[in-house]
Amino acid sequence: MHKSTALLTDMYELTMLESTLKSGAANRASVFEVFCRRLPSGRRYGVVAGTGRILEDLLDFRFTDEELDYLRQSRIVSEETIDWLADYRFAGDIYGYREGECFFPNSPILTVTGTFAEAVLLETLILSILNHDAAVAAAASRMTIAAHGRPCLEMGARRTHERAAVSAARAAVVGGFAGTSVLEAGRTYGVRAIGTAAHSFTLVHDTEEDAFAAQIETMGPGTTLLVDTFDVEQGVVRAVAAARAAGGELGAVRLDSGDLVAQAFTVRKQLDDLGATSTKITVTSDLDEYAIAALGAAPVDSYGVGTKLVTGSGFPTAELVYKLVAREDSEGAIKEVAKRSKSKASHGGLKVAGRVLDETGVAREELIVSCQSWEQGRAALEERGARPLQVPLVLGGEIQAHDSVQEAAQHHVASRNELPYQAWRLSDGEPAIPSTMIDIFPGDDRVYDGT
Amino acid sequence: MHKSTALLTDMYELTMLESTLKSGAANRASVFEVFCRRLPSGRRYGVVAGTGRILEDLLDFRFTDEELDYLRQSRIVSEETIDWLADYRFAGDIYGYREGECFFPNSPILTVTGTFAEAVLLETLILSILNHDAAVAAAASRMTIAAHGRPCLEMGARRTHERAAVSAARAAVVGGFAGTSVLEAGRTYGVRAIGTAAHSFTLVHDTEEDAFAAQIETMGPGTTLLVDTFDVEQGVVRAVAAARAAGGELGAVRLDSGDLVAQAFTVRKQLDDLGATSTKITVTSDLDEYAIAALGAAPVDSYGVGTKLVTGSGFPTAELVYKLVAREDSEGAIKEVAKRSKSKASHGGLKVAGRVLDETGVAREELIVSCQSWEQGRAALEERGARPLQVPLVLGGEIQAHDSVQEAAQHHVASRNELPYQAWRLSDGEPAIPSTMIDIFPGDDRVYDGT
Numbered sequence: 034m035h036k037s038t039a040l041l042t043d044m045y046e047l048t049m050l051e052s053t054l055k056s057g058a059a060n061r062a063s064v065f066e067v068f069c070r071r072l073p074s075g076r077r078y079g080v081v082a083g084t085g086r087i088l089e090d091l092l093d094f095r096f097t098d099e100e101l102d103y104l105r106q107s108r109i110v111s112e113e114t115i116d117w118l119a120d121y122r123f124a125g126d127i128y129g130y131r132e133g134e135c136f137f138p139n140s141p142i143l144t145v146t147g148t149f150a151e152a153v154l155l156e157t158l159i160l161s162i163l164n165h166d167a168a169v170a171a172a173a174s175r176m177t178i179a180a181h182g183r184p185c186l187e188m189g190a191r192r193t194h195e196r197a198a199v200s201a202a203r204a205a206v207v208g209g210f211a212g213t214s215v216l217e218a219g220r221t222y223g224v225r226a227i228g229t230a231a232h233s234f235t236l237v238h239d240t241e242e243d244a245f246a247a248q249i250e251t252m253g254p255g256t257t258l259l260v261d262t263f264d265v266e267q268g269v270v271r272a273v274a275a276a277r278a279a280g281g282e283l284g285a286v287r288l289d290s291g292d293l294v295a296q297a298f299t300v301r302k303q304l305d306d307l308g309a310t311s312t313k314i315t316v317t318s319d320l321d322e323y324a325i326a327a328l329g330a331a332p333v334d335s336y337g338v339g340t341k342l343v344t345g346s347g348f349p350t351a352e353l354v355y356k357l358v359a360r361e362d363s364e365g366a367i368k369e370v371a372k373r374s375k376s377k378a379s380h381g382g383l384k385v386a387g388r389v390l391d392e393t394g395v396a397r398e399e400l401i402v403s404c405q406s407w408e409q410g411r412a413a414l415e416e417r418g419a420r421p422l423q424v425p426l427v428l429g430g431e432i433q434a435h436d437s438v439q440e441a442a443q444h445h446v447a448s449r450n451e452l453p454y455q456a457w458r459l460s461d462g463e464p465a466i467p468s469t470m471i472d473i474f475p476g477d478d479r480v481y482d483g484t
Numbered sequence: 485m486h487k488s489t490a491l492l493t494d495m496y497e498l499t500m501l502e503s504t505l506k507s508g509a510a511n512r513a514s515v516f517e518v519f520c521r522r523l524p525s526g527r528r529y530g531v532v533a534g535t536g537r538i539l540e541d542l543l544d545f546r547f548t549d550e551e552l553d554y555l556r557q558s559r560i561v562s563e564e565t566i567d568w569l570a571d572y573r574f575a576g577d578i579y580g581y582r583e584g585e586c587f588f589p590n591s592p593i594l595t596v597t598g599t600f601a602e603a604v605l606l607e608t609l610i611l612s613i614l615n616h617d618a619a620v621a622a623a624a625s626r627m628t629i630a631a632h633g634r635p636c637l638e639m640g641a642r643r644t645h646e647r648a649a650v651s652a653a654r655a656a657v658v659g660g661f662a663g664t665s666v667l668e669a670g671r672t673y674g675v676r677a678i679g680t681a682a683h684s685f686t687l688v689h690d691t692e693e694d695a696f697a698a699q700i701e702t703m704g705p706g707t708t709l710l711v712d713t714f715d716v717e718q719g720v721v722r723a724v725a726a727a728r729a730a731g732g733e734l735g736a737v738r739l740d741s742g743d744l745v746a747q748a749f750t751v752r753k754q755l756d757d758l759g760a761t762s763t764k765i766t767v768t769s770d771l772d773e774y775a776i777a778a779l780g781a782a783p784v785d786s787y788g789v790g791t792k793l794v795t796g797s798g799f800p801t802a803e804l805v806y807k808l809v810a811r812e813d814s815e816g817a818i819k820e821v822a823k824r825s826k827s828k829a830s831h832g833g834l835k836v837a838g839r840v841l842d843e844t845g846v847a848r849e850e851l852i853v854s855c856q857s858w859e860q861g862r863a864a865l866e867e868r869g870a871r872p873l874q875v876p877l878v879l880g881g882e883i884q885a886h887d888s889v890q891e892a893a894q895h896h897v898a899s900r901n902e903l904p905y906q907a908w909r910l911s912d913g914e915p916a917i918p919s920t921m922i923d924i925f926p927g928d929d930r931v932y933d934g935t
Contacts, residue, residue, distance in 0.1 A: 034485065034487060034544075034647075035668070035671075035672075036485060038646070040666075040667040040668040040670075040671055041641070041646040041647070041649065041650070041666070041667075041668050042641075042666070042667055042668075043639070043641055043642070043665040043666060043667070043679055044665050044666075044667055044670070044677045044678060044679035045665065045679030045680055045681055045682060046682075047667070048679055048681070048699075048702070048703060049681050049682065049684075049685045049699075051702045052681070052685070052698045052699045052701065052702045052703065053685070053688065053698065055698060055701055055702050056689065056694065056695075056697075056698035056701070058688045058689050058694075058698070061688055063688060065684070090646070100671075103667070103670070103671040104667075107670060107671075107677060109667070109677060111702070149684075149688045153682075153684060153685075156642070156682070156684075157641050157642050157646075157666070158646055160642035160643075161641055161642055161643075161644065161645060161646035161649055162645075162646060164642060164643050164644070165644060165645040165646075165648070188494070190492070190493075190494055190608050190612055191494070191607070191608050191611035191612055191615060191806075192611075192612075192615050192801040193612065193615070193616060193645075193648070193800070193801060194612060194613075194616040194644075194645060194647065194648035194651055194652075195489070195492040195541070195608075195609055195612035195613055195616075196485075196492070196645065196647035196648065197616070197644070197645035197647065197648040198492065198612055199492070200645055201645075214494040214495050214496065215491075215492070215493070215494060215495075215608070216491040216492075216493055216494070216495055216498070216554070216555075216560070217486070217491040217492050217493075219491075219495070219554070219558060220486075220491055220551075220554040220558075221486075226495045226558060226560060227495060228494055228495035228496030228499055229496055230496055230499070230500050230503075231496060231497075231500065231604075231607075232807075232808070233500075233516070233600075233604060233607075233807065233808035234500045234503070234504070234604075236808045236811070236821040236822075237504065237509045237512055237514060237600045237808060237811050237821075238507065238509050239813065239814055243507065243509075244507075246507075247503045247504065247506060247507035247509070248499075248500075248503045250503065250506055250507070251499070251502045251503045251506050251562070252499060252503065340801055343801075344795075344800040344801060349644070349795040349800045350643040350644065350791055350794075350795060355642075356683070356684065357683070357684035357687045357688060360687070360688050362690065363690055370687040370688075371687075
């Protein structure tokens with residue numbers, strides 16, 4: 034696998050670069066914006082995730098000899114463009130919502146300013162990261178809401194691409210998950226690694242008793258034993274006995290099949306009858322936010338979530354787009370630009386966004402100001418009492434201090450807690466707060482619409 | 485990013501290793517099998533994809549000092565286990581269906597034999613690769629069926645994780661796609677890279693005419709121009725004129741919004757009226773297999789597919805599992821093993837599989853023989869006239885010659901062409917052929933079920 038991230042890019046970014054280098058448009062100051070036209074059907078909010086990964090990958094976005102050789106051999110661009118790429122370093126600015134922030138339709142979650150050439154090249158990589166990570170974080174957030182404080186653990190590595198799995202674990206933590214099964218996420222992001230045992234572990238031993246004893250010998254009685262390989266009731270008896278034989282009380286049992294609600298009650302009663310009142314129950318079979326909610330009244334202590342988490346619980350991509358919203362014209366003035374075709378119309382201009390809270394601290398509106406500069410937009414937000422949502426992530430090509438995964442997770446809790454009650458509902462509905470667009474871009478003929 | 489793939493692994497694989505090293509079960513000869521209990525709802529067949537990637541990643545599945553340091557610092561396993569991991573090389577065998585082969589419920593698409601310890605460690609990585617790649621390849625296969633020979637092009641990088649995008653492009657080619665937009669897939673797998681231009685390219689220029697002229701200047705009149713940034717009819721006139729001004733006829737126009745069926749007819753007529761009868765039409769807006777089928781009667785020449793392809797068209801993961809099906813007992817005899825809990829019961833024993841064709845060459849049955857050795861199973865297949873489906877991929881730890889992506893794509897066409905007519909239907913239904921399990925494993929008390 035190549036370390037450079039520069040070819041994680043659609044070919045047309047490079048051919049557009051080539052054409053604009055010829056036409057001269059390459060050097061026009063430009064503003065690109067990441068936003069979504071709508072949230073996935075019925076969702077109440079989105080969750081920004083992946084920002085930190087963009088900043089890491091930006092450092093590796095370099096066209097080294099290996100990348101340039103491929104471009105040369107495949108004749109994708111000319112030698113002039115290859116020379117330009119050899120020196121490429123993004124030298125512009127990136128502003129964005131804090132990682133973990135909730136977002137809504139048209140929220141400008143990332144804004145890239147620079148020349149057209151330097152900014153267009155980042156389109157594919159930025160969208161890949163945000164579309165994937167935001168999809169997983171949104172699912173994670175809904176699941177942690179449904180879990181009402183019980184820990185949720187990420188166990189979906191085997192159900193998604195092996196490298197996506199690492200990023201999914203990271204995004205799950207941003208959305209409130211307490212740990213992950215995937216070790217590379219533990220190493221790379223300092224996320225707590227967790228795990229129990231598989232059915233194969235029981236099956237490779239001669240008896241279930243042998244398997245439980247072997248696990249307890251290395252992991253201690255505080256471990257979690259998988260009790261549903263054969264007969265659950267029998268498994269629970271053996272599990273508790275195995276821990277006690279080692280001089281302790283069993284940490285937890287895991288249920289991975291069957292009717293989890295009914296089983297949780299049965300197993301809890303059985304554990305209590307055995308005197309194992311401190312032994313916990315974790316469940317792990319095909320959970321999503323609805324199954325977790327349905328288990329809310331059952332005596333379950335934690336949830337292990339796989340497939341539905343890493344695939345965004347029905348929405349594996351966040352539908353974020355990266356659009357040119359303003360650029361320099363031939364006289365050097367910045368003009369709003371917008372696509373005018375009917376089904377994909379977009380709003381032009383740099384957007385400065387803030388969240389308007391009411392007197393009780395509840396969010397009421399996403400205020401999005403189309404304007405000509407950060408200063409102008411910020412003033413408009415201040416006037417209206419809105420909390421500014423964008424922070425500088427890259428200035429003049431230099432990556433700025435930014436939130437860790439753990440800080441992003443904390444920020445998500447704060448941002449989510451600010452939302453009105455309906456944001457917490459799992460059922461389909463409208464976005465939790467409306468997005469209001471205000472246009473203070475000066476001038477009348479500002480919109481370039483190709484006419 | 486770390487090159488080693490060893491930590492793309494669930495933590496429990498390592499703690500199970502540790503416990504079995506203590507209990508002695510680690511060294512038991514074992515057979516693990518990858519299969520699905522069912523196809524995603526209504527699908528007629530699955531497509532094996534990712535096999536070649538498993539073999540590449542196996543070479544990098546090494547616990548180097550960096551991986552061992554993490555395990556030591558996080559106290560996930562003991563020093564004894566860390567010593568064992570430092571020397572780890574998979575030394576067993578892997579057999580599997582050829583990449584591109586169609587599969588059905590219970591098809592044993594990958595079989596890993598070796599000690600429990602060496603085989604259990606590969607579970608997570610193997611499942612991640614196959615579950616992702618098979619999901620994309622299955623979607624690609626349905627789309628290329630719906631396209632009836634018109635080229636399908638992969639353009640979904642921005643809608644999935646940046647590294648998954650590269651593998652998705654590869655899987656799309658296995659499923660019949662003709663090219664990809666993502667350059668890293670071009671470099672890594674020799675897949676044809678393709679691309680047009682984005683709306684931002686038009687918008688950064690002062691006029692649509694300027695943009696078209698700039699693209700044609702570098703790409704030639706044979707390029708594909710995006711004509712729906714402003715007004716499609718106007719765009720088509722300008723596009724044809726721009727190519728002619730450069731002394732050629734335009735290669736193609738791209739439509740990326742609106743009612744594609746109606747627009748294709750309108751634009752085709754307009755192009756023909758302009759005399760641009762050789763100019764092709766490519767469409768790219770939110771396509772899936774159903775939208776492609778609906779465009780079958782429209783004058784469209786190729787399809788660019790994004791979101792729905794890379795997310796498996798509704799089924800982003802293939803539901804494949806990796807199960808222990810046989811292992812040595814304490815006397816050194818190989819015993820079938822199977823989980824007996826009701827909702828996830830599995831079939832024990834090594835499986836040798838073949839496809840039974842009728843006299844016209846049409847597949848009629850997936851024959852799956854539970855047996856004790858490859859020889860025994862092969863003999864049973866031969867007796868019944870079934871084409872053997874498994875080939876050796878790794879023998880004694882040595883990776884064998886295997887299909888390239890292009891060969892896998894060819895094999896997929898051959899395998900799909902063998903299936904009965906109902907396999908080609910997009911509507912929900914039963915698997916195209918039934919899976920028949922035969923058990924010739926000797927002995928009566930062979931099944932270990934924990935009692």
